[in-house]
Amino acid sequence: MKRAPLLSLLLALGVSHADARVRLGDTLPTHPWTSAGREVVVVYSHDCGDLGDLWSAVLASGLPVRAVNAENITSPAPGGLKAWSGPDATAFARALxxxxxxxxxxxxxxxILNAWEGTFTGDLGLMD
Structure with a gap:
């Protein structure tokens, strides 16, 4: 049986949920940072629980990491990262x-090349 090209692309990119609402290929909404060529954006809120493993994985990627603290309750990002927070950060998350x-x-x-919503195994799918 031959797979549909879009389904094959999504499987190759590693999208974990068929109902993911963040759309691959879309451009980022307005944000306060100067974009790097390739980067990782982590959008989180105060009620995510322990994100230690997530932060370790994205920081280990060697790519610039942008932290977006949405939903208007401050929650720190790991040392060295300044989280963007407040109403504009929440608007960014909602626009996505x-x-x-x-x-x-x-x-x-x-x-947006790839997106993981709610689950992230630490693999960005980058070739070493």
Missing amino acids: KVGAYPTVLLVQGER
Whole structure:
């Protein structure tokens, strides 16, 4: 049986949920940072629980990491990262249509290459 091209692409990119609302290929909404070529954006809220493993994995990627603390209750990012928070950060998350926190985005040139909503195994799918 031959797979549909879009389904094959989604499986190859590692999207874990068929109902993910963040759309691959979309551009990021307005944000306060200067974009790097390829970067990781972590959108989280105060009620995500322990994100130690998530932060360790994204920081180990070697890519620039952007922390977005949504939902207007301050929750710190790990040392060395300044989280963007407040109403504009929440508006950013809502413009992305984030379905679950934390959401990890692999972004290149302002376009979303991959997204993990609510679950992240630590594998960004980057070739070593």
